[in-house]
Amino acid sequence: MNALVIKALAFAAILIVATLVVVKQMNIDLSDPINLLTMIGAIAIATLTAGVSAKYISQMKTDKAEGELAEENWDGIGEYKNELPSGWAYSFLGTLIWALWYWQWGYPVNAYSQIGEWNEEVKAYNQKFEAVHKNADKATLQQMGESIFLVQCAPCHGTTGDGLSGKAQDFSARMTKEQILDVIKNGQNQLGYPMGAMPPGMASGADAEAIAAYIAGGMKGEQPAAFAACASCHGADGKGNGGMSPNLAEYDATLVAHVLEHGKKGMLGKMPSFKTTITPVQEKALTEYLQSLSK
Known part of the structure; x- marks a missing residue:
């Protein structure tokens, strides 16, 4: 065994002992699989570092440059067309495989x-x-819905649901005349209903004004003839054809569910989707509370 190998082994031993001392001083529990794996990795790195260093330092002392030179050179300095050292190539490939495993399955260790x-x-x-609130009564749902509204909805819609003076949806009214005219003019395709997108320009002029006034007024009184363009999708009563399109008359459960799932663009910006943050019971409770505001 030559002096270089002895020095390399001594260096590896020093690194391992130093690591063990640090582990002991920090009271690291090696019974924990994550800590144990880290310790094994540290020892492996120390050993490989010493071994690889010894190998290549030895080669630098004995090996001579040989092989076919590449055509390119820089100020007379060229490169040989030698293959990558097999040890380096296999180490690099192993590192890539380990990285893929680590990214996909290795972290967190033990899942x-x-x-x-x-x-x-x-x-x-x-x-x-x-399970606890599966059969909650209406009063309980309204109280629960109010709590959800104050936390999730009030920052944009106001604590009373008034829409912060027109900056967001006012839940005391289904829709304002201005909002309805805007949808008639520009169409609507945000909520993912089965009937699909509402195209722009379904009505214009006096017809659009009549439709907007009728819907904003709670769909009371004589229905304008131009509403026939709306009834083809929303139904003659405006209630959405059994969930096929938005309910124009009230905040029904289907409408609330679609808005919570898909979000909706408004004057304050884009309302995010709440489909992963609100449970079915909470959604039902919020619907009850919104309906109480509109009444």
């Missing part, structure tokens, strides 16, 4: 992560919540 634990706890709590 644990704080985010994953949190998501599992939330999922379990939501299941318990749904």
Whole structure:
């Protein structure tokens, strides 16, 4: 065994001992699989570093440059067309394979992560919540819906649901005349209803004004003849043809569900989707509360 190998082994031993000392001083629990894996990795790195260093330092002392030179050179300095050292190539390939494993399956080790634990706890709590409130009465749902509204909706729609003076949807009224005229003019394709997009320009002029006034007024009184263009999708009563298109008359459960799932662009910006943050019971509760505001 030559002096270089002895020095390399001594260097590796020093690194390993130093690592063990640090682990002991920091009271790191090696029974934890993550800590143990890290320790094994540190020892492997120290050993490989010493071995590879010894090998290539030895080669630098004995090897001579040989092989076919490439045509390109820089100020007379050229490169040989030698193959990559097999050890380097296999190490690089192994690192790539390990990286892919680590990214896809290795982290978190033993399938644990704080985010994953949190998501599992939330999922379990939501299941318990749904079971407890599955048959909640109307009064309980309204109270629950008010709490959800104050936390999730009030920042844009106001604590009373008034839409912050027209900056967002006012829940005391289904839609204003101006909003209806805007939809008639520009169409609508945000909520993902089965009937699909409402094209722009379904009516204009006096007909559009009559339709907007009729819907904004709660669909009371004589229905304008021009409403026939709307009835083909929304139904003669404006209630959405059994969920096939938006309900023009009230905030029904289908309408609320579509808005919560898809979000909606408004004057304050884009309302985000709440489909992953609100449970079915909470959605039902919010619908009850919104309906109470419109009444």
